[in-house]
Amino acid sequence: MKILKFGGTSVANAINIKLVKNILQKNEGTKIGVVVSALGGITDLLLVTLELASKQNVNYRNSFNEIEERHLSTIKKLFSVTTQSSVLGKVKAELNDLETLLEGSYLIGEATPQLSDKIVSYGEILSSFIISEYLKVEGLDVSLKSGRELIITDEAFGKAAVDFERTNSICENYFNSTVHKITVVPGFVSSSHSGKATTLGRGGSDYSAAILTAAINAETLEIWTDVSGMYTANPKLVKQAKCVSYISYEEAMELSHFGAKVLYPPTIQPVLQKSIPIIIKNTFAPEDEGTKITKNNNDQGKTVRGISHVNNITLLSLEGPGMVGIPGISKRFFETMSLEGISIVMITQASSEHSICVGISDIDAEQAVAAVNKAFTYEITTNKIKKVIIESDLAIIALVGDNMKSHQGLSGKMFSTLGRNNVNIRAIAQGASERNISAVIRKEDVKKSLNTLHETFFEKNIxxxxxxxxxxxxxxxxxxxxxxxxxxxxxxxxxxxxxxxxxxxxxxxxxxxxxxxxxxxxxxxxxxxxxxxxxxxxxxxxxxxxxxxxxxxxxxxxxxxxxxxxxxxxxxxxxxxxxxxxxxxxxxxxxxxxxxxxxxPFLFETNVGAGLPIIDTLKHLIASGDKIKKIQAVLSGSLNFVFNNFDNNTSFHDVVKQAQEEGYTEPDPTIDLSGVDVMRKILILARESGYELEIDAIENDSFLPEESLKTSSNEQFFESLKKYENDFQKLYQNAVQKGSKLKYVAQFEDGKAKVGLQEIPENHDFYNLDGSDNIVLFYTERYANQPMIIKGAGAGADVTASGIFADVIRIGNF
CATH class of the missing domain: 3.40.50.720 (NAD(P)-binding Rossmann-like Domain)
Known part of the structure; x- marks a missing residue:
């Protein structure tokens, strides 16, 4: 026999209930117990309705009407007209009783824990009845058994403690004697020894299913929900998250504790003691494998099994010199929190005993601060302990895995990964079992942290x-x-x-x-x-x-x-x-x-030489201990293009215009032709060589007329070039007569830099520089006589884009 539990999303409406029926039909050969939650959202709606009623707010009636409509419309969609009347009659009778209870709360303006348990139980009572009747109409061999008859508790209303000895005996007797193939049981609900309605608290439907599973020693417990198992991370936040096929009880509890909502941690306890497997399955994708939770996770090669988180955390810190060496401080602190009914999510304490820091839910923060400050009033007034310090808008992120303890460096890998992405860690905790490493971070960093860690630990280094x-x-x-x-x-x-x-x-x-x-x-x-x-x-x-x-x-x-x-x-x-x-x-x-x-990383390789590896090479020279003595370079692809194409058969204006149109110049060509662009480049190389230099210290021997330099638009600039065409032709003719070529050269030596147009003789390294090519000569202590030469295309959209691309790849490999 096995137990199947269907959560609120699985039974939220008529369409989903039909999917549940299809799943149960596939289990016809097996005797099964079916535990169902309330229709999705009904439990919360019942609590809201009760709160409104207890505050004598007449709007509770609107909420009640919504509850009524949800159930009645579900019935009408599940049953034909000829079969729905008896179901409607029973459900309306239950709803009338519920309305009477709410009306009583409204009249007296109060809601006791006992009344709350009774009212909130209606969600599961109604859903289990509707579902069982629908299954009967569909021809399945079904009976309905009240959870109040099967699970016996004390009278701690809201979160009753189970009497397992009595409960196990009742469950075993019932399931051994029933002749029906399927028994539907409302989850969450129970009753006290005296017969009063109680509930099992948060996650109660899962807990009900686990109690029944353990009581009858069922083969498995299947929990059907809206995801295909437990994932390596929350798939809503991490799209690359993968379903985990096998996981241990302990790993599942850790992940559930830290926000994996497909399972509530106490659920595991009854089945864990008997080593009964739990299988998490997807109602909406029943063919998916799901996750099997067992004593051993059957995948011992994995270190980190999952990454989870808890939102809305407040850090509460108690610190002061009066704590050091004083016994009982921790006891008083935690006792105060316990008496206030405040659950502590995480604890960390300095080895100096100077401070204690705990993580609690945001909603408990105000109450906790008041209680702790009151408990330590004497120490606070005598300045032995400071008032409680709080930090809100935080979250806890946790790595979980049974095998983490046998692998060194996981903590360092986790924290360095977060650090590289500017995720500030406010507190750290690691259990003695080393099954969990937790860190408190800013709430807004959760998505980035989950994705970053998932990439590091699960995505094959992509x-x-x-x-x-x-x-x-x-x-x-x-x-x-x-x-x-x-x-x-x-x-x-x-x-x-x-x-x-x-x-x-x-x-x-x-x-x-x-x-x-x-x-x-x-x-x-x-x-x-x-x-x-x-x-x-x-x-x-x-x-x-x-x-x-x-x-x-x-x-x-x-x-x-x-x-x-x-x-x-x-x-x-x-x-x-x-x-x-x-x-x-x-x-x-x-x-x-x-x-x-x-x-x-701040990378700017394309600042000099476009796609040429000039700055990167320079960095490697410096990093290896070499020292730059002199740099000579033609660093303007646009100017080199211009002077390589300018002759007595072309006009200077036309060549510059062509350079601009083909993307060799800046949008404003005066930046290139004035020498400012080259000044910037040699300045950057000087700075990357380790020298402190400002641009106004660079000597610029400009070949452009003053009028061209002072133009305020591209149109004016190009017109001025036409006006001084004869001057440009003279520069060309003078170089030709000497057997030289015109090159705009940058030089850095002895801490000084200069740029300007030069006549380059035939035997020089710059002479045969074609097109828009750049060339750099690095004279260093190691390359003293024969310089290191870097030469190639130094301008153009394609090569500049490739240089940017190369820098992006460098960051990817960082």
């Missing part, structure tokens, strides 16, 4: 990166396309799942918490909200995703000034925008400091 992309023009569009093309490779080869959560241009911004489709991101963005950089930051922080990366593809100083806001929230920054790293040295150092402090 790391999810959540990108927020600012700027989706030429470079940004190429970047998104590269992610789209490489997504499969990233997942299979690099174990990276890269999602774009938010995108923005100068006009609109749009977000999708599940990831933006890169097949149609343009239309998605077009339908977005008005762009606002400050609101963009706010949304990124509110989403609070793990492994968040802000990608800046703009040339905006406003966006560059926002990097610190991202970094100090542990959001990594990848940028091709040179403004931040070439701003005041103090700002550059502050961004570097924030990146270290908050464990958020």
């Amino acid at each position: 790391k999810q990166l959540n990108l927020f992309v600012m700027g989706v023009g030429n470079v940004g569009a190429k970047f998104l396309n590269q992610i789209k093309k490489q997504r499969k490779y990233l997942q299979e080869e690099l174990k990276l799942n890269v999602r774009v959560i938010g995108i923005s241009n100068s006009r609109t911004m749009a977000f999708n918490e599940n990831g933006i489709s890169l097949d149609d991101w343009q239309n998605f963005l077009a339908d977005g909200q008005k762009a606002n950089p400050n609101k963009f930051i706010k949304i990124v922080k509110e989403l609070n995703y793990r492994n968040s990366v802000f990608v800046d593809n703009t040339a905006s100083d406003i966006i560059a000034s926002s990097y610190s806001s991202y970094l100090n929230s542990s959001i990594s920054v990848v940028t091709c925008n040179k403004i931040a790293c070439s701003s005041e040295y103090s700002n550059y150092k502050e961004l570097k400091r924030l990146a270290k402090q908050f464990n958020a």
